[in-house]
Amino acid sequence: MKVSFPVSNLRKLVFTKTLVNLVIFYLPFLIILLLSSWQTQIPVHVLTRDIFADLEAPVYTGLISNLGILTWCCSAVVCLFTFFVIQPSTGTAKKIKNCLGWFGLISAWMMLDDFLMLHERVIPTRLGFPEKGVIILTLGWVIFHVFHYRNLILKRTNFPILGLAFLFFASSLLIDRLPFEVDYIGSESNLYFILEDGSKLMGIATWCFYLCRLCYQQIVYSENSYYPGDNLK
Known part of the structure; x- marks a missing residue:
């Protein structure tokens, strides 16, 4: 019937x-x-x-800073969207899915940190936790994540791009710690701001490119069983 x-x-x-x-x-x-x-x-x-x-x-005002925040947001959205969309059929694919999910959470934290000035003002003034402590914890989170998924990152992704992003971030941090008197009104410190904030922006852009490309590859692979998932470059 x-x-x-x-x-x-x-x-x-x-x-x-x-x-x-x-x-x-x-x-x-x-x-x-x-x-x-x-x-x-x-x-x-x-x-x-x-x-x-x-x-x-x-x-x-804050054009370059806002551009960096938007790029962090793009990284977070793409990674988390891919995490919820793809349905891995193998153990390795599931590890890549989880790796992307954590990359998305890291990107989301970085976005909120820059957007709300968490490590610079909110956390030190409201919670009494020092700025350097927040930076160290964030760096520790990123290092632990990369170390935990090191085999996937080194063997199945274009890891030199991620390394280039870390190089830009490290340059920005080193420049920020230089014993240099910053002139926020005159033009004497223009090069300083371009080098520090410019290095950070290029790092965020490289980070976003790396993750967007990886997410694209995973989405294509999930839709096409013939896609060379073991040789992602």
């Missing part, structure tokens, strides 16, 4: 599922809006208005 399932019922089911997913997607945004309205320590307009309108700063 055939059981009929009207198209209208199918549309209703799909619409209901989509609506539920939309409500779930709304939740974090609604929570942020509610918490912003309930708290009384910070004026709401400080949280809702555009920073350039509130401070009357030029729209190009």
Whole structure:
């Protein structure tokens, strides 16, 4: 005996599922809006208005820094999206999936750190944890991740690109620690800012390129069983 399932019922089911997913997607945004309205320590307009309108700063203020934050965001989104999309069929593919997931979390932390100045202001002033301690913990997290997945990174990815990203990051950190008096008003320190912040931006861009390329390869491999997954370059 055939059981009929009207198209209208199918549309209703799909619409209901989509609506539920939309409500779930709304939740974090609604929570942020509610918490912003309930708290009384910070004026709401400080949280809702555009920073350039509130401070009357030029729209190009922090352009390079914001570009780096957007690139961190791109890395995080691509890695986490790939992590949830691909369905590995082998043990090695599952390890690559987990490796990408952790890369996504690291990128998300870096994005929030730069966006909210966590290691520079928030954590030292609010939690009393020193800035250097946060930097050391972050470096330790990255080093542990790379060491843990070293076989995958060295054998199945174009690891020199990742090494180039680390070289840029190391250059930025070293320049930041130089005993150099920074002039934030004049033009004497222009080269210093270009070298420090420029090295950091190039490191973020290289990091993003490496991860986006790896994610693309994994998505293609998951869709095409003939893709050479054992020789990702």
